[in-house]
Amino acid sequence: MSEQAVAYVRGLRLADPDVERVLVLLAERTTVECWGEEPSVMGVELDDSVDIPQLAAAAGMDAQQFRSLLRQLKTMVPMDVIEHDGGVWEIVYGPSYTNRGTNAVKSSTSAPIGGIQPFTMPGWDRYSTWGYEDGLGHFYAQLYRNSDNPDAAPRIWITPPQYVVTTVDDLAEAIATAIAPYEAVPPPAEVIKIWLKH
Structure with missing residues (x-):
């Protein structure tokens, strides 16, 4: 309990x-x-x-x-x-x-993250998005392969409680780990960050 x-x-x-x-x-x-x-x-x-x-x-x-x-x-x-x-x-x-509004966005660039952002990795770029839960203090990602039905639940959902990511670097790490089984050559987190455009 x-x-x-x-x-x-x-x-x-x-x-x-x-x-x-x-x-x-x-x-x-x-x-x-x-x-x-x-x-x-x-x-x-x-x-x-x-x-x-x-x-x-x-x-x-x-x-x-x-x-x-x-x-x-x-x-x-x-x-x-x-x-x-x-x-x-x-x-x-x-x-x-x-207690919304009590947590500050933490990213490696210190630039504010706002709204829903596209995840532009080839093969995942048609419907996938990521963003920052304003006031909740964590990032999220909803990832679909381009062949997935966009009306279905995301293939991969990076969100608490399974993932509590508070920086863009942590989000890139979580995505890299989660998509590895779907990729012949899994990209490292440093490459994933390139596709987290904001």
Whole structure:
């Protein structure tokens, strides 16, 4: 159990008891990432066929009701609720979501990063994007091969809790590692940075 995550959820003082009950159940399984001394990003991954029925039973509802409430959570609490292909739910929340504007962008060039940026690596340049989550203190990337369906979930999603990247250099490293299985000759992070244009 993550006492920090449970304390954070209790501190939100949510008016809806069902929402609070679900969030406390998630908090009990949460991983906490700390930047400095304070917790900033909290996240949990759930298996749709195993974790969702267990959590639903603990919340006193059926699995479909629980899924529906999960999808609604991000409209009630500052957080990301992402349904990946393969039955994986990724839920990310925490103080960096509720205390927006407290984190500064860190890049190797010290130039501000704003908006959605194209990822211009050949073979991945048609739909792939990256950027900085303003106020959350981390970078992200959504990577599609050019042959992928742009309406589907990204082939590779660089985002917390699996990746907490706070510099462009770290983002390039994460992308280089993630795309290596898809490339005959995987490019190093230094080359990936060339395709992170901003």
